[in-house]
Amino acid sequence: MRDTDDIGFACVHSPVVMNFHHNAKGGEPIEPEELGEWGVPRSGMIGRSREREGGRQRAAVIAAHTRGQGAAAPYSAFADVYDFLIGDLAFPALQRAFRDSVRRFGLEFRTLADVGCGTGRFLAELCPLPVGLIGVDRSRSILALARRRLAGCPVLLLQQDICALSLPRRVDVITCRNQTINYLTVWTDLARAFRSIARSLRRGGTFLFDFIARVTDMSRPARIRETIRLPRHEVSFAGTIDPARDLSVVRIRIRDEAAPDRGVVEVHRQRWFPPSMIMGLLDVSGFRVLEMRPVEGSPENAWRHVVARRV
Numbered sequence: 001m002r003d004t005d006d007i008g009f010a011c012v013h014s015p016v017v018m019n020f021h022h023n024a025k026g027g028e029p030i031e032p033e034e035l036g037e038w039g040v041p042r043s044g045m046i047g048r049s050r051e052r053e054g055g056r057q058r059a060a061v062i063a064a065h066t067r068g069q070g071a072a073a074p075y076s077a078f079a080d081v082y083d084f085l086i087g088d089l090a091f092p093a094l095q096r097a098f099r100d101s102v103r104r105f106g107l108e109f110r111t112l113a114d115v116g117c118g119t120g121r122f123l124a125e126l127c128p129l130p131v132g133l134i135g136v137d138r139s140r141s142i143l144a145l146a147r148r149r150l151a152g153c154p155v156l157l158l159q160q161d162i163c164a165l166s167l168p169r170r171v172d173v174i175t176c177r178n179q180t181i182n183y184l185t186v187w188t189d190l191a192r193a194f195r196s197i198a199r200s201l202r203r204g205g206t207f208l209f210d211f212i213a214r215v216t217d218m219s220r221p222a223r224i225r226e227t228i229r230l231p232r233h234e235v236s237f238a239g240t241i242d243p244a245r246d247l248s249v250v251r252i253r254i255r256d257e258a259a260p261d262r263g264v265v266e267v268h269r270q271r272w273f274p275p276s277m278i279m280g281l282l283d284v285s286g287f288r289v290l291e292m293r294p295v296e297g298s299p300e301n302a303w304r305h306v307v308a309r310r311v
Helices: 045-052 055-065 079-104 121-126 140-149 187-200 275-284
Strands: 111-115 132-137 155-159 171-176 201-212 222-230 233-242 247-256 263-271 287-294 303-310
Touching (some): 079 121, 079 201, 079 303, 111 121, 121 132, 132 140, 171 187, 187 201, 187 275, 275 287, 275 303
Parallel strands (some): 111 132, 111 171, 132 155, 171 201
Antiparallel strands (some): 201 303, 247 263
């Protein structure tokens, strides 16, 4: 058996890297036989496609973060390229799910808080509406980008933990997107988060979120190794899947190719939860689930969109 440091690649759906697999070839996963040594696609398609989408300009922002070596908090070094590599890829599907749910359930709201708001792209879409907006994230680096993006938009940005929200007022809608709750790797923290969100919603308010569910094909250990090359920089992903613990660990390294021995490493740990656990914890937290359905294009229905109402 190979050590975890051995090279390997599997087309499984680790939450952090899932979007890369399904974007690299316009919606198809990268197959193992297409990978060259060290997990770099032989076609080089990832690097070329990113450059066509503006990679040369946006990759430059990584340079400021590639000083020194060591582990960094999730999204501290990755913040500047988060939208480019992950957020932009997931946004259209999540936006369709949100709009569909608003129409289906006739949701009307004057206030909305986006928990795990990231760089604020979703809030920016809502800015033209007469809605009071709040963005919450625990990452100072991500919030700094959100402030720049939302300059001129009346959005209140707060650095808080999802398990201990302290909003200035209860709101009509809370959203939590991009598999944020999968970062709560202990079920008791997930329960605390749901209770915290319930306390922050008015009665009858709505909670919309998505998560990666534990599905039947997540039954064998796997390793993922993927490299995305940008001009002068390289972003490497090395992930392990532990199905016995429903856990994925992905190490993301951002490196300046001019100084390959230096870089910043982030470690992202996420847990997959059975849908039945999500349903049960929502129930005891004071929610009634209105729907739980796959996000459009989700492989094996693992990526779920949930709408729950506070009772």
